[in-house]
Amino acid sequence: MTNFIMVCSVRPLAALLAGGFLLAAVGVLPAGAQSNNGEQKPADQQAAEQQEAQRRSVEEFAEAAKLPGNAGLPECVWSGRRIAMLLWRDDIDTARRHMELYERFGCPMEHLKIAFRCLVRQGNIDAKSQEKLTGRVHACWVNPDAPPPATASAPAAAPAQ
Numbered sequence: 014m015t016n017f018i019m020v021c022s023v024r025p026l027a028a029l030l031a032g033g034f035l036l037a038a039v040g041v042l043p044a045g046a047q048s049n050n051g052e053q054k055p056a057d058q059q060a061a062e063q064q065e066a067q068r069r070s071v072e073e074f075a076e077a078a079k080l081p082g083n084a085g086l087p088e089c090v091w092s093g094r095r096i097a098m099l100l101w102r103d104d105i106d107t108a109r110r111h112m113e114l115y116e117r118f119g120c121p122m123e124h125l126k127i128a129f130r131c132l133v134r135q136g137n138i139d140a141k142s143q144e145k146l147t148g149r150v151h152a153c154w155v156n157p158d159a160p161p162p163a164t165a166s167a168p169a170a171a172p173a174q
Contacts, residue, residue, distance in 0.1 A: 077155055082121055089120035090154060097129045097150045101138075127157040 077090040084093070092115045099108035115125065131153035138146050152159060 073151055077151075080124070080155065082124075083119055084121050084124040084154075086118070086120065088118045089115065089124075092118065093120060093125050093128065094147075094150050094154050096125060097132055097154070098146060100129055101132060101146065101150070124154075124157070128153045131157040131159060 074087055074090060078085045078087075083089050092111055096108050096111045096115060099105075099111065112122075112125075116122065128150075132150060135149055135153070138149060
């Protein structure tokens with residue numbers, strides 16, 4: 014009988030502890046007890062950034078649509094820019110698989126070649142800066158004949174004596 018009484022008094026205590034752990038896990042803690050650590054952005058800021066990214070994407074495709082022939086078709090722009098980035102990162106096997114898709118869409122291989130040539134002529138890009146690569150690839154896709162950017166500072170010529 015003693016064991017029965019101990020079991021009966023331990024079960025409510027165990028249930029109470031389990032309920033406390035469950036509430037803590039679900040996040041029913043007071044707002045002051047939760048820490049954000051600045052890792053997440055407010056929802057309105059995230060929504061604004063998503064809208065800005067979508068607006069930029071729409072503008073980029075509209076700009077590329079002015080290209081002659083099939084090079085301006087959205088599927089050619091999307092896959093062509095992706096192939097150029099893969100080639101830049103030396104991911105040749107993945108780029109080759111994407112090229113098969115690019116050709117199936119009827120996209121011009123010549124435009125891909127001259128856009129990648131433009132990208133190579135532009136010079137090195139910081140490997141950690143994905144946005145710079147994306148922007149440069151798009152600029153070369155839209156205008157592959159663009160001249161490479163001027164060097165930062167050319168050494169001054171020695172004065173004639």
